[in-house]
Amino acid sequence: MKESIVLFGPPGAGKGTQADLISELTGKPQVSTGDMLRNAVSKKSQLGIEAKKYMEAGLLVPDKIIIDLIKNRLDDEDSITGVLFDGFPRTIHQAEELEKITQVKVVISLVVPDEEIIERIVGRRMDPETGDIFHITFNPPPEEISHRLIQRKDDTKETVIQRLASYHEQTKPLGEWYEKLGKLISIEGNGTIEEVGKNITEAISHIG
Numbered sequence: 001m002k003e004s005i006v007l008f009g010p011p012g013a014g015k016g017t018q019a020d021l022i023s024e025l026t027g028k029p030q031v032s033t034g035d036m037l038r039n040a041v042s043k044k045s046q047l048g049i050e051a052k053k054y055m056e057a058g059l060l061v062p063d064k065i066i067i068d069l070i071k072n073r074l075d076d077e078d079s080i081t082g083v084l085f086d087g088f089p090r091t092i093h094q095a096e097e098l099e100k101i102t103q104v105k106v107v108i109s110l111v112v113p114d115e116e117i118i119e120r121i122v123g124r125r126m127d128p129e130t131g132d133i134f135h136i137t138f139n140p141p142p143e144e145i146s147h148r149l150i151q152r153k154d155d156t157k158e159t160v161i162q163r164l165a166s167y168h169e170q171t172k173p174l175g176e177w178y179e180k181l182g183k184l185i186s187i188e189g190n191g192t193i194e195e196v197g198k199n200i201t202e203a204i205s206h207i208g
């Protein structure tokens with residue numbers, strides 16, 4: 001059975017920022033349900049039109065939509081030896097469904113306090129050409145690409161407050177669920193990007 005890694009944490013914890021490093025260390029491709037949904041929204045597909053309402057309101061997209069998306073993605077050739085999930089699963093139901101299709105080896109949980117989250121998210125900028133993630137203060141973009149950077153529609157203060165509420169209500173309990181299974185590795189996510197990367201590298205070398 002495929003063996004996957006889950007990157008877990010609140011919105012703005014640094015999942016997308018650290019995913020490249022973990023992919024490099026483990027050889028597993030990043031599978032971000034948030035990126036897949038944004039792609040569907042920009043294509044205006046049926047799925048995108050449905051998902052958009054939830055995303056812009058800061059609510060979780062219904063489990064059925066997400067699980068179908070993941071099942072299709074795991075059929076792709078590059079996922080044969082497992083993937084690095086970013087932002088999935090987010091409910092206990094999603095995790096139970098995931099157990100049926102792949103084995104979760106470890107869950108890397110980035111721990112960042114709520115106070116830090118809003119500043120991180122409101123200052124985030126994305127490069128639509130490369131998918132690279134920046135922050136106006138904490139990780140400023142190179143001058144020559146700053147004209148093309150965009151801000152995510154759900155990166156407003158109001159929406160972040162709702163996203164955090166959804167996280168605490170529906171996703172945080174999943175961390176406890178994985179902890180009981182002995183799969184959770186908590187990483188201090190409240191340092192610089194480099195420090196968090198170091199913490200992850202150390203933790204991953206322990207799991208081999």
Ligand code: AP5
Binds near residue numbers: 009012054123136
């Ligand atoms: P998704 O895209 O997954 O958003 P999220 O979980 O809210 O997480 P983010 O992408 O906002 O944050 P991140 O942890 O990746 O942080 P990043 O590295 O960018 O989901 C979007 C929406 O889609 C959801 O709200 C929901 O509606 C739907 N959805 C997705 N998956 C779903 C699922 N499984 N079930 C149901 N619905 C689903 O960093 C953030 C910022 O901080 C950046 O600017 C970065 O430069 C900066 N930063 C990163 N690390 C540091 C650091 N150490 N110090 C300072 N700044 C830092």
Ligand code: MG
Binds near residue numbers: 016034
């Ligand atoms: Mg992300």
